[in-house]
Amino acid sequence: MxxxxxxxxxxxxxxxxxxxxxxxxxxxxxxxxxxxxxxxxxxxxxxxxxxxxxxxxxxxxxxxxxxxxxxxxxxxxxxxxxxxxxxxxxxxxxxxxxxxxxxxxxxxxxxxxxxxxxxxxxDVPRLIRSGTRPYPYQEDATAGLVPEDMDGDGRVLSMRIKDDHGPWKICETEPRLLVAREPAEIGGTYYRVLPEGRIHNYDGLTIHVPPAKExxxxxxxxxxxxxxxxxxxxxxxxxxxxxxxxxxxxxxxxxxxxxxxxxxxxxxxxxxxxxxxxxxxxxxxxxxxxxxxxxxxxxxxxxxxxxxxxxxxxxxxxxxxxxxxxxxxxxxxxxxxxxxxxxSPQRQAGIENYKYIDWYRDHPLEDDRKLLAWSDSMLGGQGYIDWYEFDHPQLGKVELGGWNPLFSFWNPPPEMLQQEIAPFAxxxxxxxxIGPRLEIQEVKAESLAYDTYRIQMLVVNSGWLPSYCTKQALNRNLVRGVVCEIQLPEGAQLIGGPDRQEVGQLEGRAYKNPSIIGWAGISSDTTDDRVKTEWFIRAKTGSVIEVSARHERAGKAHKSFVL
Ligand SMILES: [Zn+2]
Incomplete structure (x- = not known):
């Protein structure tokens, strides 16, 4: 594509x-x-x-x-x-x-x-947190406001309702925004803000928003x-x-x-x-x-x-x-x-060093202005919708508007998606x-006597991480060590060393010091990323011998050779 x-x-x-x-x-x-x-x-x-x-x-x-x-x-x-x-x-x-x-x-x-x-x-989105299995209860709530696209425009926005006891008022310098009413303030026009939706079993007096059935x-x-x-x-x-x-x-x-x-x-x-x-x-x-x-x-x-x-x-x-x-x-x-x-819509809007979730608890009005300006210029005004009148079947005259979050806050607008995700690849x-990776670095067959050989295999972890990956895995006993095996053809005989040998974990370079000036002033790069395995066998010249090394995390390496 x-x-x-x-x-x-x-x-x-x-x-x-x-x-x-x-x-x-x-x-x-x-x-x-x-x-x-x-x-x-x-x-x-x-x-x-x-x-x-x-x-x-x-x-x-x-x-x-x-x-x-x-x-x-x-x-x-x-x-x-x-x-x-x-x-x-x-x-x-x-x-x-x-x-x-x-x-x-x-x-x-x-x-x-x-x-x-x-x-x-x-087409008319419903935004739920996660799975659709009803939880913790099978039934719908008996009463309360359920978010719904009430005016059929494909968006579920916010509703603002005039209310003398509301916590919000219109921002003086940017009338599209709402700001918090001062703690001791009275006498103004105030609003309550709720999700756009329908109130089930409305008593005409109280509105609560029950948890979603999902x-x-x-x-x-x-x-x-x-x-x-x-x-x-x-x-x-x-x-x-x-x-x-x-x-x-x-x-x-x-x-x-x-x-x-x-x-x-x-x-x-x-x-x-x-x-x-x-x-x-x-x-x-x-x-x-x-x-x-x-x-x-x-x-x-x-x-x-x-x-x-x-x-x-x-x-x-x-x-x-x-x-x-x-x-x-x-x-x-x-x-x-x-x-x-x-x-991050905040970063897109030029808000520096914002603190993720903490930002939602408290942030300066200036940040809201930046986001609004970003919606106007970069999202063609489709992120933040200016308030417009709507005749709600239960509440009468209300206004709909505010952030349309799905493709502004929660996800990039489609035209910005590719550039956002590309660096992750x-x-x-x-x-x-950087993961561990087993390799057979060398296999040596040394003739000791007429039909007797010493086979040596050198296995190395060529990755940056150790074979076990984390100390947590070691502490929890989650990984087995490297397993080295030899396979002999018909007629050949293993005379020293078990055919399967467990040789422990191999280190990588990840846990080495970042500088060669160690605590004692010198570096000591032991070969703990390698291990040698040895077998003694009796076999005819020309026999095909197979050796392998495997580790649950670091993979499998395999070599065959002719004596
Ligand atoms: Zn998530």
């Missing part, structure tokens, strides 16, 4: 069409499978991208990528498809991409929650620090209770070759890393330093800052996020997991390339 073709959002059927197209055009690089079904029975697709001619995906280190677990966060799906396109079309011309597909794998789930996304992409948050349902609904909104019935979440857990747990992962969300323009629920002090220091290095590269390539979710991305200063996917990747699987929040390829 051309670059411009990524300036759009994909429906369920359009994703299928795009994936079918890639499978037809690039069968040597792409396989698509279904790893589960959504609550409403839609397929959850998984795209495997590697050069299958250089080996099976299971024998190579892998990187996980997914998107759209939250219904309206559609930009990530396009970012996944853009990466797939980039990989297959640049193989052979880009050295990094060629090396990446020859030696490594991407597992890409472009849409985790197809049910919620279809609602967001409908109260799940699939990204709070992962079995890592999972907390029940009383402590974590949207958590689900039990850890991993939702079938979309089960599909991811099953696939990732069964693919131990996965060394890192990114889940695309929107918005905020930030790279979030674990933990969400506790401070950096509790993370193994080597893992923290490595996370910081990977994040710094992400910032260099995408312009997005890299932060700890616990420190800088909390919805409430006294509450932590639990059951999140990236925490599960790191905490339970021992791999480097991230949440990439695509798109570089970071993801880089992140995959």
């Amino acid at each position: 051309t670059k411009e073709e990524f300036n759009r959002y994909f429906t369920y059927h359009q994703i299928k069409e795009a994936l079918d197209g890639y499978v037809r055009a690039y069968p040597q690089f792409i396989k698509v499978e279904e790893i589960g079904k959504s609550y409403e029975g839609r397929a959850i697709w998984l795209v495997t991208v590697t050069n299958f001619e250089t080996g099976d995906d299971r024998d190579k280190p892998a990187f996980w990528l997914d998107a759209n677990i939250h219904s309206a966060e559609l930009a990530g799906t396009t970012a996944c498809l853009y990466l797939i396109d980039n990989l297959v079309t640049n193989y052979g011309t880009s050295p990094d991409i060629s090396r990446c597909l020859d030696t490594r794998v991407f597992y890409i789930c472009p849409r985790v929650n197809p049910d919620g996304a279809e609602l967001a992409l409908a 109260g799940l948050d699939l990204n709070r349902n992962f079995p890592s620090e999972w907390k029940p609904e009383s402590e974590q909104k949207g958590a689900g019935s039990y850890p991993g209770s939702e079938q979309e979440v089960q599909a991811l857990i099953r696939f990732i747990a069964e693919h131990k070759n996965i060394c890192g992962g990114v889940a695309f969300h929107s918005y905020s323009g930030v790279l979030l890393r674990p933990y969400s629920f506790k401070s950096d002090d509790t993370m193994p220091a080597e893992d923290l330093w490595t996370y910081q290095k990977i994040g710094a590269k992400g910032t260099e390539l995408t312009g997005y800052p890299s932060v700890s979710a616990f420190k800088e991305f909390q919805y409430h200063p006294q509450k932590v996020i639990s059951g999140a996917f990236d925490d599960w990747l790191y905490e339970e699987q021992g791999i480097y997991g991230w949440t990439a929040e695509l798109w 570089n970071w993801l390829v880089w992140h995959n390339l």
Whole structure:
């Protein structure tokens, strides 16, 4: 597809069409499978991208990528498809991409929650948080305001209603904006602001907004620090209770070759890393330093800052996020997991150094003006809609207007989408390339006597990360060491060393000091990234001997030679 073709959002059927197209055009690089079904029975697709001619995906280190677990966060799906396109079309011309597909794998789930996304992409969108399974209750609320496009223009905006006790008033210098009424102020014209919608069982006096019937948050349902609904909104019935979440857990747990992962969300323009629920002090220091290095590269390539979710991305200063996917990747699987929040309307509008969620609690009026000016000039006025009169069937004369968030705040407007997601392809390829990778550096056969040989194999981890990836994985006993094996032909005999030898983990370069001036003043680069295995065999000259080395994360290497 051309670059411009990524300036759009994909429906369920359009994703299928795009994936079918890639499978037809690039069968040597792409396989698509279904790893589960959504609550409403839609397929959850998984795209495997590697050069299958250089080996099976299971024998190579892998990187996980997914998107759209939250219904309206559609930009990530396009970012996944853009990466797939980039990989297959640049193989052979880009050295990094060629090396990446020859030696490594991407597992890409472009849409985790197809049910919620279809609602967001409908002609009259319904914006729900995540899955569509009714939760925590089956029934609709008996009364209250339910958001709805009341005037049939395809948008669900805000309603402002004149009310002497309202908390808002019209801004004197920019009448399109509302500002907070002063604490002791009376005597003006004040407004109450509610979502555009219909009030069920309206008593003519009170309006409340009940929680949506679709109260799940699939990204709070992962079995890592999972907390029940009383402590974590949207958590689900039990850890991993939702079938979309089960599909991811099953696939990732069964693919131990996965060394890192990114889940695309929107918005905020930030790279979030674990933990969400506790401070950096509790993370193994080597893992923290490595996370910081990977994040710094992400910032260099995408312009997005890299932060700890616990420190800088909390919805409430006294509450932590639990059951999140990236925490599960790191905490339970021992791999480097991230949440990439695509798109920042604030940054687009020229607001410097804004603080993600904190900004919504408090920010200067100047920032609202900047956003308004940005909507006027860059979004053709379609982001912020000036208030207009509407005859509400229940409330009488109200005004509709304010931010139309789906393609201004929550996702880039389509024409800005490709340029926003493009830099991620570089970071993801880089992140995959830093993973561990086993190679057989050398095999030696030394003749000791007439038909007796010593076979020596030198195995090396050529990656930057150690074979185990994280200290967390080691601490939790999640990874087995390197396994070296020899296979002899009929008639040959192993006389020394077991045919299968477990030789432990291999270090990478990631945990080395950043300078050769170590604490003792000198560097000491031992060969802890290599291991030697030895066998003694009796075999005829001309016999074909096979040796191999494999590691659950670092892949498989194999050599055969003639004596
Ligand atoms: Zn999200």
